[in-house]
Amino acid sequence: MPRRSDSRQRMVRTAAALLRRQGYAATGWRSVVAESGTPWGSQAHHFPGGKEQLAVDAVAWSGEAFERLLRGALANGHPADAVEAWTRLGGAELERSGWRDGCPVATVALETAHDNDALASACTSAFGSWRSAIAEAIQARGVDEAAAQSLATFTLAAVEGALLLARAERSTEPLFAVGRHLSGVLRANVE
Amino acid sequence: MPRRSDSRQRMVRTAAALLRRQGYAATGWRSVVAESGTPWGSQAHHFPGGKEQLAVDAVAWSGEAFERLLRGALANGHPADAVEAWTRLGGAELERSGWRDGCPVATVALETAHDNDALASACTSAFGSWRSAIAEAIQARGVDEAAAQSLATFTLAAVEGALLLARAERSTEPLFAVGRHLSGVLRANVE
DNA sequence: GGAATACTAAGACGATCGTCTTACAATCCG
DNA sequence: CGGATTGTAAGACGATCGTCTTAGTATTCC
Numbered sequence: 001m002p003r004r005s006d007s008r009q010r011m012v013r014t015a016a017a018l019l020r021r022q023g024y025a026a027t028g029w030r031s032v033v034a035e036s037g038t039p040w041g042s043q044a045h046h047f048p049g050g051k052e053q054l055a056v057d058a059v060a061w062s063g064e065a066f067e068r069l070l071r072g073a074l075a076n077g078h079p080a081d082a083v084e085a086w087t088r089l090g091g092a093e094l095e096r097s098g099w100r101d102g103c104p105v106a107t108v109a110l111e112t113a114h115d116n117d118a119l120a121s122a123c124t125s126a127f128g129s130w131r132s133a134i135a136e137a138i139q140a141r142g143v144d145e146a147a148a149q150s151l152a153t154f155t156l157a158a159v160e161g162a163l164l165l166a167r168a169e170r171s172t173e174p175l176f177a178v179g180r181h182l183s184g185v186l187r188a189n190v191e
Numbered sequence: 192m193p194r195r196s197d198s199r200q201r202m203v204r205t206a207a208a209l210l211r212r213q214g215y216a217a218t219g220w221r222s223v224v225a226e227s228g229t230p231w232g233s234q235a236h237h238f239p240g241g242k243e244q245l246a247v248d249a250v251a252w253s254g255e256a257f258e259r260l261l262r263g264a265l266a267n268g269h270p271a272d273a274v275e276a277w278t279r280l281g282g283a284e285l286e287r288s289g290w291r292d293g294c295p296v297a298t299v300a301l302e303t304a305h306d307n308d309a310l311a312s313a314c315t316s317a318f319g320s321w322r323s324a325i326a327e328a329i330q331a332r333g334v335d336e337a338a339a340q341s342l343a344t345f346t347l348a349a350v351e352g353a354l355l356l357a358r359a360e361r362s363t364e365p366l367f368a369v370g371r372h373l374s375g376v377l378r379a380n381v382e
Numbered sequence: 383g384g385a386a387t388a389c390t391a392a393g394a395c396g397a398t399c400g401t402c403t404t405a406c407a408a409t410c411c412g
Numbered sequence: 413c414g415g416a417t418t419g420t421a422a423g424a425c426g427a428t429c430g431t432c433t434t435a436g437t438a439t440t441c442c
Binding site for chain 1: 212213214215216217289290291293296297298300301302304305306311314315318319340341342344345347348349350351352353355356358359360361364365368369371372373376
Binding site: 195235 | 433
């Protein structure tokens with residue numbers, strides 16, 4: 001297998017960054033290729049499934065990357081502390097990027113939930129893995145499985161909503177408000 | 192002023208429905224005109240500001256329509272009851288529409304928050320009016336303003352996140368989980 | 383009636399989209 | 413070496429995008 005190149009990987013990572021900012025419809029092959037510095041002629045070679053396959057891979061990559069981050073944050077300490085760190089870091093990243101870099105999956109999920117099964121299921125997997133990470137951390141502190149799942153869903157939803165509002169209002173305030181209330185709920189219900 | 196027509200209004204409402212489902216980039220003039228049954232030649236006449244103006248008007252219309260709904264739900268009874276009704280109705284609407292009709296603003300907000308000031312501020316206004324509606328209802332029950340604002344932000348964020356997760360997972364479960372937890376928080380903090 | 387106004391008909395315009403094609407360069411396997 | 417595989421070059425392809433143009437029709441005011 002000759003002529004090894006990292007074009008495919010660069011395309012996936014660049015696509016992930018662009019999808020995060022502008023969503024699926026507004027992210028074209030041309031901008032992915034230009035921004036990643038990869039060759040135009042390699043799209044069909046690396047992604048015979050076309051733009052959809054690129055996006056699926058990008059969402060999956062984003063999902064796994066963030067799952068690792070999340071599991072790391074949840075590994076030590078109370079979930080409430082992890083949530084506070086999460087909202088703080090999310091706010092910092094949003095502000096630093098000019099309110100561009102929010103949740104790497106949400107935009108694509110909302111855009112394509114209705115008519116693209118492959119992309120929709122990639123988004124579902126990402127969200128599911130994050131929720132599992134949270135639920136397992138809660139369950140590890142003595143909460144039964146059903147309650148832990150429910151709490152994890154609530155936690156993920158609140159943070160996702162906070163990222164949405166923060167981005168829309170160009171302010172970190174929603175993230176802080178949610179971080180405060182949510183950590184209170186978690187402390188009251190876990191361990 | 193002769194030849195009165197409702198083309199403009201029909202365009203705005205159809206655009207609102209399409210933006211809710213597919214977002215800004217994927218919603219073209221052609222589909223708006225076709226689905227609303229309005230004449231192709233009237234776009235520039237009714238919307239000299241182009242597609243952006245149409246979208247701004249559509250988001251504003253959606254925002255006001257939902258604000259009225261929300262204020263109605265909050266008028267009588269505890270905010271916790273309104274939130275439970277909200278999540279229940281939101282879930283029913285999502286399911287009925289084949290997981291298409293979620294929040295009418297969220298998709299556009301995430302898509303365009305970064306590079307379209309007019310559209311971004313229309314989304315900000317919508318979210319702001321909803322949050323104000325919630326905050327006023329909470330404040331009316333004896334909570335001081337700062338705490339009410341914070342609780343309202345938390346409430347809106349959690350429901351928005353639940354709508355996002357429900358749409359992505361094609362399940363009403365996130366809405367029910369959030370409705371349950373959130374109403375508990377509201378009951379514990381209000382009245 | 384006549385002029386001004388509100389609206390529509392019907393499409394052309396250039397730009398950009400995702401995809402596909404054909405030819406060629408580089409590398410590894412035996 | 414020779415052949416197979418992997419990757420890139422360079423662009424054409426038709427479709428669709430938002431916008432703009434020119435003409436003409438209907439309605440109201442004076």
